[in-house]
Amino acid sequence: xxxxxxxxxxxxxxxxxxxxxSLLQPGDIVILTGELGxxxxxxxxxxxxxxxIGDKVSSPTFVLIREYQGRYPLFHVDLYRLEGExxxxxxxxxxxxxxxxxxxxxxxxxxxxxxSEYLRIRLEYAGAGRRATLEARGERYQELLEELRNIxxxxxx
Numbered sequence: 716x717x718x719x720x721x722x723x724x725x726x727x728x729x730x731x732x733x734x735x736x737s738l739l740q741p742g743d744i745v746i747l748t749g750e751l752g753x754x755x756x757x758x759x760x761x762x763x764x765x766x767x768i769g770d771k772v773s774s775p776t777f778v779l780i781r782e783y784q785g786r787y788p789l790f791h792v793d794l795y796r797l798e799g800e801x802x803x804x805x806x807x808x809x810x811x812x813x814x815x816x817x818x819x820x821x822x823x824x825x826x827x828x829x830x831s832e833y834l835r836i837r838l839e840y841a842g843a844g845r846r847a848t849l850e851a852r853g854e855r856y857q858e859l860l861e862e863l864r865n866i867x868x869x870x871x872x
Contacts, residue, residue: 716857718864722845728754728838729761731847734866736765738859741787741815744830746823749838754845755821758838759791762819774821788816794825832856 722728739745739762747755756774763772766785773781774793783789820826823835832853839846851857 716851716860718849718860720847720849720867721841722754722838722847724844725754725757728757728845728847729764731867732758732761732763733765734761735863736762738862739766739787739817741817742813743817743855743859744833745817745819746826746829746833746835747819747821747838748824748835750840753838753840754847755838758836758847759789759819759821762817763789763791766817782816788814790814790816790818792818792820794820794822834859 720731722731735745745762747758749755756772760772763770763783763785766783766787766789768783768785768789770783772783772791774795779793779796781791783791823829829852832855834856835850835852837848837850839848849860849863851860
């Protein structure tokens with residue numbers, strides 16, 4: 716199942732993250748893809764706000780993983796600078812998936828092996844705004860997208 720949402724500006728992108736946060740549960744995995752500057756970190760900022768995280772959220776490009784505490788823990792992963800499968804293995808992503816938080820992975824297209832179930836959000840430029848294409852892998856995420864489809868009230872679907 717897929718859902719496409721037009722995001723007019725950064726606030727729409729943050730609102731998508733904020734809205735998504737109300738539907739996510741511990742153990743959920745969100746994989747973000749898209750060009751540099753497409754809005755991946757902006758979406759995570761909205762998600763963090765929706766989880767009640769007051770800390771400033773920035774890209775973890777140089778540290779690879781940032782952890783935030785809110786209603787649920789948020790593990791914000793950025794694979795942009797990760798080099799090779801061995802470095803990925805050393806990162807221990809599976810351990811984060813099992814820690815009972817929400818794992819969001821920027822540059823998820825760099826994962827050589829994807830989990831069996833996840834939500835993928837591809838952000839891309841679309842005129843003056845952005846387009847978010849959400850794709851569900853697994854029953855849990857299909858239900859999540861159906862809920863999101865019913866409550867989205869920003870941008871154009």
